[in-house]
Amino acid sequence: MAANKVEGAGSRDRSAQDERGLADNRALWDTLAEFHGTDADDRSYDVKSFLAGKQTLRGIEKDLAGDVEGRDLLHLHCHFGMDTLSWARLGAHVTGVDFSPRAIIRARALAEQAGLAAEFIEADTQRLPDTLNGRFDRVVATYGVLSWIADLTAWMGGAAAALRPGGRLVLVDLHPVFQTVLTFDPFVADWPYGGGIPQRDAMIGTYAHPDAPFASQESTQYPYSVGEIVTAAATAGLVVERLGEHTETETDGRHLLPQGPDGLFRFPFSDTYLPILYSLSAVRPHPHR
Numbered sequence: 234m235a236a237n238k239v240e241g242a243g244s245r246d247r248s249a250q251d252e253r254g255l256a257d258n259r260a261l262w263d264t265l266a267e268f269h270g271t272d273a274d275d276r277s278y279d280v281k282s283f284l285a286g287k288q289t290l291r292g293i294e295k296d297l298a299g300d301v302e303g304r305d306l307l308h309l310h311c312h313f314g315m316d317t318l319s320w321a322r323l324g325a326h327v328t329g330v331d332f333s334p335r336a337i338i339r340a341r342a343l344a345e346q347a348g349l350a351a352e353f354i355e356a357d358t359q360r361l362p363d364t365l366n367g368r369f370d371r372v373v374a375t376y377g378v379l380s381w382i383a384d385l386t387a388w389m390g391g392a393a394a395a396l397r398p399g400g401r402l403v404l405v406d407l408h409p410v411f412q413t414v415l416t417f418d419p420f421v422a423d424w425p426y427g428g429g430i431p432q433r434d435a436m437i438g439t440y441a442h443p444d445a446p447f448a449s450q451e452s453t454q455y456p457y458s459v460g461e462i463v464t465a466a467a468t469a470g471l472v473v474e475r476l477g478e479h480t481e482t483e484t485d486g487r488h489l490l491p492q493g494p495d496g497l498f499r500f501p502f503s504d505t506y507l508p509i510l511y512s513l514s515a516v517r518p519h520p521h522r
C-alpha cells in the first residue's frame with residue numbers, strides 16, 4: 234500500500250472529520266473488496282488455494298486463540314471472509330463483521346462456495362450492534378485493524394462487550410513502530426508514533442497489489458502507540474494476558490521489508506531488529522460475586 238500524505242488534520246471539528254474519514258474509508262474498502270482475491274489480484278489473496286482447503290491463518294493468532302472447536306468466534310474487520318472461514322474450518326461457529334457492504338456480499342458468496350456455515354454482518358466496529366453482546370468465546374481481529382479506527386475506546390468497548398465472561402480478545406496487528414516507516418531504501422519514517430491524530434492520505438494502489446489500476450482514493454488513518462492500545466484494553470475492563478512484539482514475519486503485506494536468506498522478513502535496526510507485528514491477548518473477567 235503506497236500512501237502520500239496530502240493533508241495533516243488538526244483537532245478542529247474532530248467528529249465531522251471522523252465522519253468524513255469513515256465515509257471515505259468505507260468507499261475505499263468497497264473498491265478494494267471488489268478487487269482483492271479476483272483473477273486480477275495475483276499477489277496476496279489466493280481464493281483458489283483457499284477453496285482447495287488452504288488455511289489462511291498464521292501461527293500467532295492460532296496460538297493465542299487456542300482450541301476453537303465448538304467455540305463462538307467473532308471476527309472483526311473480516312474483509313471478504315477468508316480468515317473468518319478459516320476459523321470455521323478449525324471448528325469455530327463464526328460471525329464476521331466489516332463495514333464494507335461489498336466485502337460482506339463477497340464474504341457471504343465465498344462461504345456458500347466453500348460450503349461453510351458463517352454469519353456476516355455489515356457494521357462499523359466502533360458501533361457494534363447490541364445483539365452481539367455477551368455471545369462470544371473469542372473476538373479476533375488481525376492485520377490492518379486499529380489504524381482505521383478513530384475511536385479506540387469505542388472499538389475496545391465493543392470487542393469487550395461481545396465477549397462472554399472468561400472469553401478472550403485476540404488482536405494481531407502491524408506494530409506502531411513499523412507503521413511509522415514509509416520506505417526502507419532510502420529509510421524514510423513519516424508517520425507519527427501514536428497520538429490518534431487523523432492522517433489524511435491519498436491512497437495509491439493497495440497493500441495486496443501496489444500497482445492495481447485504481448484512481449487515487451482518499452482515506453483517513455489513525456496512529457496508536459502500544460501504550461495507547463493496551464490502556465484502551467484495560468479501560469474496557471479486559472485483563473491483559475500477553476503482549477507480544479514480533480521481529481520476523483513470513484509475509485510482508487506492505488511490500489516494504491527486506492527478506493532474509495531464510496525467507497523471513499525483518500525490520501533491520503543497527504545490528505538487531507525492530508518489531509513488525511504486535512499481538513495482544515486479553516480476557517473479559519468473570520464478575521465478582
Ligand SMILES: C[S@@+](CC[C@H](N)C(=O)[O-])C[C@H]1O[C@@H](n2cnc3c(N)ncnc32)[C@H](O)[C@@H]1O
Nearest residue numbers: 262310312331332333356357358375376377381
Ligand atoms: C487490512 S483489511 C483486514 C484484512 C484482513 N486481515 C484480511 O486479511 O482479510 C481492513 C478491513 O477493515 C475493514 N474496516 C475498516 N474500518 C472499519 C470499521 N470502522 N468498521 C468495520 N470494518 C472496518 C475494511 O473494510 C477491511 O475489510
